[in-house]
Amino acid sequence: MLWKTSTRTLDLSRHAIIMGILNATPDSFSDGGLHQDLSPALAHARKMIAEGAEIIDIGGESTRPSSYPISADEEIKRTIPIIAAVRSEWRGLISIDTTKASVARAALTAGADIVNDISGLTADPMMSSVCVDSDCGIVIMHLQGTPADMQKNPHYDDVLAEIKAYFQQRFGTLTHLGIDPERLCFDPGIGFGKNLEHHLTLLKNLDTLAPAGRPLLLGVSRKSFISKIIPAPDPADREAATIALTAFARQKNVMLHRVHSVKSNLEALRTVEALL
Template sequence: MWDPRELQHRVKEVGADLRSVPYFMRKRGVLCLRLGPVDFRAANALKQELLARGGDAVVHGGAIAGTVYRTRVILMGTPGQLRSLQEKLAHMPYFGLEEVRSGLKAALDNLDISNWEVPLPGGRVLSLGRITKVMGIINLTPDSFFPGSRHQGPDGALETAERMLSQGAHVLDLGAESTRPGSDPVSPEEELTRMLPPLRAIRREFPEAVISVDTYRSATARACAAEGADMVNDISGLSFDPEMARTVADSGCALVLMHIKGRPKDMQQNPTYRDLLGEISDFFEHQMDLAERGGIPRDRIILDPGIGFGKTYQHNLEILRQLEAFSTHGRPILIGASRKSTVGIATDSKDPEDRLEGTLAITSLCAMRGIALVRVHDVEENVKTIKMIEAVKEAGL
């Protein structure tokens, strides 16, 4: 539910009269779905149909008079009111309303999904959705931004994996190349040299563990899948390597499809967005379509909005404040904010070593909002935080 500042910002963004904010405030405790620019006649029809059902729509102030040709729209209504609107739009095949109806139906259908069975190789599944689950980070690099997460060689990685699994980690995420802002890529050969021995050791010792590999290279993903990896965590969301979709499809691995703007070397050089949440959502839809064309069914995809990857501090906070914006895609959401600079700025903690409390606050937020998976350095502390939140959520039920 949008707070007053958020609602005023969105009303202004649409171009509506700001004097309408107090009126819309009375209706903010309902679903608010944003549409891209539509024909002004469609916008007027949507507003009238929702008003007739007890809902409303925010449109540009010039839409009624027709002084603007297209306008963004915020649909405001209960699920029942919006379902009724969707049904009525089936009888209104004009002004682009059929496309609106299709998108509205998909969004409402997806909002009803809260549990997922993500297929993994070998017939196993990763169950997500009832409670927030934890992905533990195992960095096989000498230069990751948080020194406490660096584990070089199979022995160190194996020890960390054992500890994380005993503490309640549901997924282990192995990464052999630092993708911190400003980092340079390593060679494909070096990535595999770092990745494969620990992967083999962990798979051998923990055959039932769910193992993810953090890579954007199809060759690395292919080699890791052959050694028992269950999931590919691609920070590029299939945008860096044109062979990645087919590789993941052939492997049977699940896919974490992350949003990024730019590349790690330059992604924090003044990233800008016209519509942050809308652009991330458009990226997800486009890349999921690409994944499906490459042979990856949507039920194997997890979405990650990419905290810190081509986003400013304010961008990251907006994503965290509006986590529900991505639920219309119908896929589980992963949030990876552990000890990142956003936590450091918010808590005045320059050293990543001092960012645990801020990270736990974000994990609490994610658990309250029903986020499926959090990617963290400190498994035990985050698992306990989620248990506390779940206890509060379940109290009296």
């Protein structure tokens, strides 16, 4: 299985890859405010790279439940200096976590290789054009509602069937626009418009979700649904559960993992892979 990005084609046939989270925000649920300024953001990127992250995912707008969007100008102000700084000293992969076309365009110009859009390229009508005009990798996530209202009684008649259908629809639409299917990756959107039952159903069926031949990205790191399984109101106390989910997901052939703690999750992946 291959995933093409602007500067590198990832071979996902054997070893799973870690995408390290770098939130340049004051209000993200787990690390808001820690990496908002350039110096601590760059130090955190260096730490994740040293621990084995092959992708650094940089976001400037919190999409936690009940959050509201910020302006594109503010998002650019928060993210572009960090992208430029990381790119100046590292040739690995950089992802921009955004739903806004102008932010994605600025990030790609600054050196990003991947657009990670929680709306699946639907929130901004120009986002598909930005991706068509680039050769970036693309992450298509499933989201019901918006971050402001997504956790207010989410409902599905059949969560598996609906997310599979959404992925197939996005796959067909984007490839029809001329995007190479090998540039597409899919994310079921854990924590985005689902309740605990939905999450558990999706996690049990991870190996059935993505369109044929396309990789799945999983982002479960420290998310609040974990606190409905174990008593962990503090996101930092959800790391052990995150590692368990990472290991489980690798057995379901998930090859891309978006996490806060790189070293522990990468060690879990390599241990599982030694047994497969």
